[in-house]
Amino acid sequence: xxxxxVYNLAFRMLGREEDARDATQDAFLSALRKLQTxxxxxxxxxxxxxxxxxxxxxxxxxxxxxxxxxxxRTDDDRPPGPEPSSPDHGDAAAAAVDVQRALLLVPQDFRAxxxxxxxxxxxxxxxxxxxxxxxxxxxxxxxxxxxALGRILRGEPPGPGPSxxxxxxxxxDPRTEPTSEPRTEPRAGP
Amino acid sequence: xNEHPYELLAEYVDGTLSEEERSTVEAHLGTCPTCPExxxxxxxxxxxxxxxxxxxxxxxxxSRVVRTASRERPWAMRAARPLAYAAAAGVIGVAAxxxxxxxxxxxxxxxxxxxxxxxxxxxRAAGEAEAAELAPVVPYEExxxxxxxxxxxxxxxxxxxxxxxxxxxxxxxxxxxxxxxxAEDGAAALRVATEExxxxxxxxxxxxxxxxxxxxxxxxxxxxxxxxxGAFLAGPGAGQPPDRVIIYVVSxxxxxxxxxxxxxx
Numbered sequence: 001x002x003x004x005x006v007y008n009l010a011f012r013m014l015g016r017e018e019d020a021r022d023a024t025q026d027a028f029l030s031a032l033r034k035l036q037t038x039x040x041x042x043x044x045x046x047x048x049x050x051x052x053x054x055x056x057x058x059x060x061x062x063x064x065x066x067x068x069x070x071x072x073r074t075d076d077d078r079p080p081g082p083e084p085s086s087p088d089h090g091d092a093a094a095a096a097v098d099v100q101r102a103l104l105l106v107p108q109d110f111r112a113x114x115x116x117x118x119x120x121x122x123x124x125x126x127x128x129x130x131x132x133x134x135x136x137x138x139x140x141x142x143x144x145x146x147x148a149l150g151r152i153l154r155g156e157p158p159g160p161g162p163s164x165x166x167x168x169x170x171x172x173d174p175r176t177e178p179t180s181e182p183r184t185e186p187r188a189g190p
Numbered sequence: 191x192n193e194h195p196y197e198l199l200a201e202y203v204d205g206t207l208s209e210e211e212r213s214t215v216e217a218h219l220g221t222c223p224t225c226p227e228x229x230x231x232x233x234x235x236x237x238x239x240x241x242x243x244x245x246x247x248x249x250x251x252x253s254r255v256v257r258t259a260s261r262e263r264p265w266a267m268r269a270a271r272p273l274a275y276a277a278a279a280g281v282i283g284v285a286a287x288x289x290x291x292x293x294x295x296x297x298x299x300x301x302x303x304x305x306x307x308x309x310x311x312x313x314r315a316a317g318e319a320e321a322a323e324l325a326p327v328v329p330y331e332e333x334x335x336x337x338x339x340x341x342x343x344x345x346x347x348x349x350x351x352x353x354x355x356x357x358x359x360x361x362x363x364x365x366x367x368x369x370x371x372x373a374e375d376g377a378a379a380l381r382v383a384t385e386e387x388x389x390x391x392x393x394x395x396x397x398x399x400x401x402x403x404x405x406x407x408x409x410x411x412x413x414x415x416x417x418x419x420g421a422f423l424a425g426p427g428a429g430q431p432p433d434r435v436i437i438y439v440v441s442x443x444x445x446x447x448x449x450x451x452x453x454x455x
Contacts, residue, residue, distance in 0.1 A: 007247040018426065021251050029450050092243075099238045118239035136197045143200035143232055146239075150231035153238060 002045070003028075005120065006052045012115045013056040015104045019063070026055040049122075049130045053112055060108055102152040110145030117142055194218070194225055203232050320399055321388035330384040333410040337419065339449055342412070342437050346453035349406065349421050350435045354455050383409070391420040394440035394447050402436060409442070412449060416442040 006027055011020035030051050103111055112131060116122045117138075124142075128135045151157065195218060201207045202215045219226050335341070387407045392399065402422035409418055419439050423432035432455070439449040 003251070004244070004247055007251060008245050011245045012242065017248060020245075021248065021426070024247075024251050026452075029452075032447060032450075095238075096242055099242055103239070114235075114239055118236050119242050139197035139200040143196045143203070143228075146200075146203065146232035146235040147228050148235075149238070150233075150235035153235065154231070 002048055005045075006048060009049065009052050009115060009120065010056055012100065012103060012119060013053070013108070013111060014059060015100055019059050023052065023055040023059050026058070027052040030055065046126060046129050049116065050132075053130060056112075057108065098153065099149075102149055105152050106145055106148045110141050110148055113138055113141040114145045114149060118146075194222065199225065199229060199232070203229060203236060318385075318389050321385045321392060324388050324399060324404055325381045325384040328384055328388065328404050328407055330380060330387060330407045331409070332383075333408050336411040336414060337417070337439070337449075338413055339451070342419065342439055342449050343451040343453070345408075345419065346421070346435050346437045346451040349437070350453040350455050353405075353423070353435065387418045388420070390418050390442065390445040391438060391440055394445035395420075395438045397422065397438065403432065405435075412439050412441075415448065417448055418442055 003024070007020055007024045010023035010027070011017065014020050014023060027048065031048060103114065106114065113127060116127045116130065117124070122130070124135045124138045127138045131138070133141075195215060198207065198211055198215050202212065207215065219229065337345070384407060387409060388404060391397070391404070391407065397404075397420075399422075402424040404420055404422050406421040407418060408421075409416075411417055412419070417439050419437055422436045422438065424434050424436050425432040434452055434454045436453075437451045438447070440447055
């Protein structure tokens with residue numbers, strides 16, 4: 001189901017149900033509007049993913065650059081405290097929230113690759129098509145994104161250490177029409 | 191670039207390297223002070239993301255527009271919006287509906303004057319019947335304007351401003367020229383035109399007027415094509431007041447979806 005994959009991608013990218021809802025609606029309506037011109041220039045799912053990522057980037061841009069440390073209005077609405085119920089379920093749910101929080105501290109270009117590859121099981125080439133970047137860039141972002149995420153999960157600072165610096169990598173905008181070349185926009189801010 | 195083979199390292203963690211590539215990476219790992227630890231960090235991160243559960247999609251995220259477009263079965267559940275339906279059915283005017291909305295969302299002056307008639311468990315009617323019910327309360331206008339996507343977005347913005355400022359200003363319902371007069375020639379013709387436009391909009395978009403309430407219809411052009419622009423108020427979900435204006439554009443002749451725009455209130 002497109003809706004489920006699109007919503008999950010959006011929720012993992014944005015961390016808030018309300019934003020994910022907006023991004024999902026934007027993605028579907030945008031796809032609907034462009035359906036006339038689309039006509040099979042890329043696999044439909046590839047294209048839907050691209051449109052979804054664009055919608056997420058739009059919302060991130062509108063939201064500003066505050067790192068979302070707390071997640072609003074998710075299933076985890078309970079205030080932090082001792083979990084009375086079954087430890088397995090409680091642990092798993094808590095762990096998922098931690099991972100989601102950590103994901104939101106990872107730079108968005110890395111985050112997108114992490115979600116598409118490690119959460120949604122898409123291949124490097126497919127991700128390259130979705131984001132409009134070469135396969136090598138996908139792999140590089142994947143590795144650096146994993147390092148960034150892993151460090152955050154371990155309670156270390158988000159920067160991944162001396163061997164690489166994600167903030168210096170230029171961001172490419174995946175906003176590509178099926179018929180045109182990918183365009184690169186400079187990203188405002190670090 | 192730098193001397194760390196990130197591309198290969200990503201695949202190393204994934205286990206998808208060829209024999210030769212793997213040797214290359216392991217040679218690097220044997221001498222590099224940072225990569226071995228980073229590989230472990232990367233592995234645990236990959237496992238963490240891979241074990242994220244799939245998130246349930248909340249009810250009502252994608253409206254019937256999407257359902258229609260992707261040719262899926264219509265959404266079984268509907269947001270319970272007795273208030274909106276009451277407005278749509280003409281039990282209360284659109285103006286009063288907006289006044290009630292202000293009251294619900296805590297705006298100044300909670301008295302709409304018209305009262306509310308909630309709890310109308312009306313069964314859903316098919317497109318034309320709905321349009322017929324809506325026609326008396328939805329303002330209709332004809333325009334020479336030739337819209338494009340930007341123009342539609344601008345219209346959405348203007349309407350959102352209008353509704354917001356009308357609600358904030360006097361704390362009461364806005365001055366809507368809602369056609370609720372008894373049928374005369376002019377009024378009847380207007381109603382027919384409105385009905386036709388609404389039927390076309392509902393058919394072309396699959397919108398459920400209980401979820402997205404029509405508040406204005408404009409007959410104009412979109413990129414040269416004669417079109418209807420329908421402005422709808424929509425909300426975040428079941429039972430909640432509207433928080434956005436959505437404009438759908440359909441062609442007049444075939445009622446085909448042409449464009450849309452959205453603006454938060």
